[in-house]
Amino acid sequence: MASFVIPTPPVVSLPIMETNSLFPVRRVYCIGRNYGAHAIEMGHNPTKEPPFFFQKNPNNLNCSGIFIYPPNSNEVHYEAELAIMLKSGGTNISVDHALDNIYGYAPSLDMTRRDLQSAQKKLGRPWEIGKAFEHSAPVGLIHPVEKVGHPTTGELSMKVNGAEVQKGNLSQMIWKVPEIISYLSIYFELAAGDVILSGTPAGVGPITIGDLMEVKIGNLKSLTVKVITEEI
Ligand code: MN
Numbered sequence: 738m739a740s741f742v743i744p745t746p747p748v749v750s751l752p753i754m755e756t757n758s759l760f761p762v763r764r765v766y767c768i769g770r771n772y773g774a775h776a777i778e779m780g781h782n783p784t785k786e787p788p789f790f791f792q793k794n795p796n797n798l799n800c801s802g803i804f805i806y807p808p809n810s811n812e813v814h815y816e817a818e819l820a821i822m823l824k825s826g827g828t829n830i831s832v833d834h835a836l837d838n839i840y841g842y843a844p845s846l847d848m849t850r851r852d853l854q855s856a857q858k859k860l861g862r863p864w865e866i867g868k869a870f871e872h873s874a875p876v877g878l879i880h881p882v883e884k885v886g887h888p889t890t891g892e893l894s895m896k897v898n899g900a901e902v903q904k905g906n907l908s909q910m911i912w913k914v915p916e917i918i919s920y921l922s923i924y925f926e927l928a929a930g931d932v933i934l935s936g937t938p939a940g941v942g943p944i945t946i947g948d949l950m951e952v953k954i955g956n957l958k959s960l961t962v963k964v965i966t967e968e969i
Contacts, residue, residue: 749795751822751932753841754878754958760822760840762795763930765874767818767847768917771936772909778939788912788920791864793847798932799872804962806946807870810850815944816937817895817903817952819888820845821914822879826927835915836887838927844877844952844960847934851943874934877952877960887914891955893938897948905938907955912936 750759769789770776776783807813824840847868854867888907895903912920917935921927944950944964952960 746796749798751798751800751843751876752878754880754884760879761930762798762932763928765793765795765798765932765934766790766921766925767793767868767934768912768936771911771917772905772938773911774905774909774939775937775941776911778941783911788917790921791868793869793874793934795932797869797871797873799875800877801872802875802962804846804848804875804944804950804964805872806944806964806966807848807850807873809866810852812850812852812943814849814851814941815895815897815902815950816847816849816941817893817954818845818847818934818937819843819893819907819954820876821918821933821935823918823927823931823933824929826922826929826931828922828926830919830922830927832915832919835918838918839882839887839914840929841879841881842885842888842957843879844954844957845934846875846950846952846960846962847937848873848875849941875950875960875962876932878958880957885956888955888957889913892953893955894953895940896951896953897942897944899949902942903938903940905940909938910936
């Protein structure tokens with residue numbers, strides 16, 4: 738059997754509530770502008786657009802409870818989002834069967850170097866340097882479907898240092914979770930281990946070193962993340 742010529746990269750894995758078991762990650766998809774009020778605040782018309790997606794890297798996921806302020810940006814924004822973890826997948830998944838593929842849900846943050854993203858947008862270039870940087874996707878505990886069902890309503894609240902800065906409801910998603918999965922599966926083969934960030938409501942804004950971020954979504958345990966200046 739062939740051996741590897743370099744050390745094998747670690748499997749990225751996420752913790753699950755009330756268990757020592759871990760969820761292994763394969764891919765990370767993110768939907769853009771999935772709440773009307775956020776689309777408007779970013780200067781877009783939410784009624785005219787089909788869904789669109791970008792990706793982060795699996796090892797951008799971060800369940801450490803700390804967010805290291807990234808280099809090369811002076812405008813790093815929080816985006817509080819519901820994350821969806823898949824236990825199975827496929828292509829051309831129907832909306833009716835989409836939920837059958839979900840293992841669980843978690844609160845998450847789509848951290849964004851907004852200044853870099855805005856520059857890329859102006860140039861018509863990809864968003865990776867604004868979106869897919871190190872530690873850019875803090876994630877909380879995964880809540881299995883068997884414990885929490887499929888949350889379709891529920892308040893999504895984002896606080897910075899105790900002050901509420903985002904307040905939306907899962908029911909305000911333009912593209913609902915089954916539709917997101919179905920649409921993604923037209924263009925990609927989805928599979929067990931895939932993670933989907935489902936978009937953020939209005940109120941995105943900057944954080945600074947020392948801030949404490951808190952994401953609370955419906956009945957899920959909240960995600961608390963401290964912004965620090967460098968890796969410990
Ligand atoms: Mn986002």
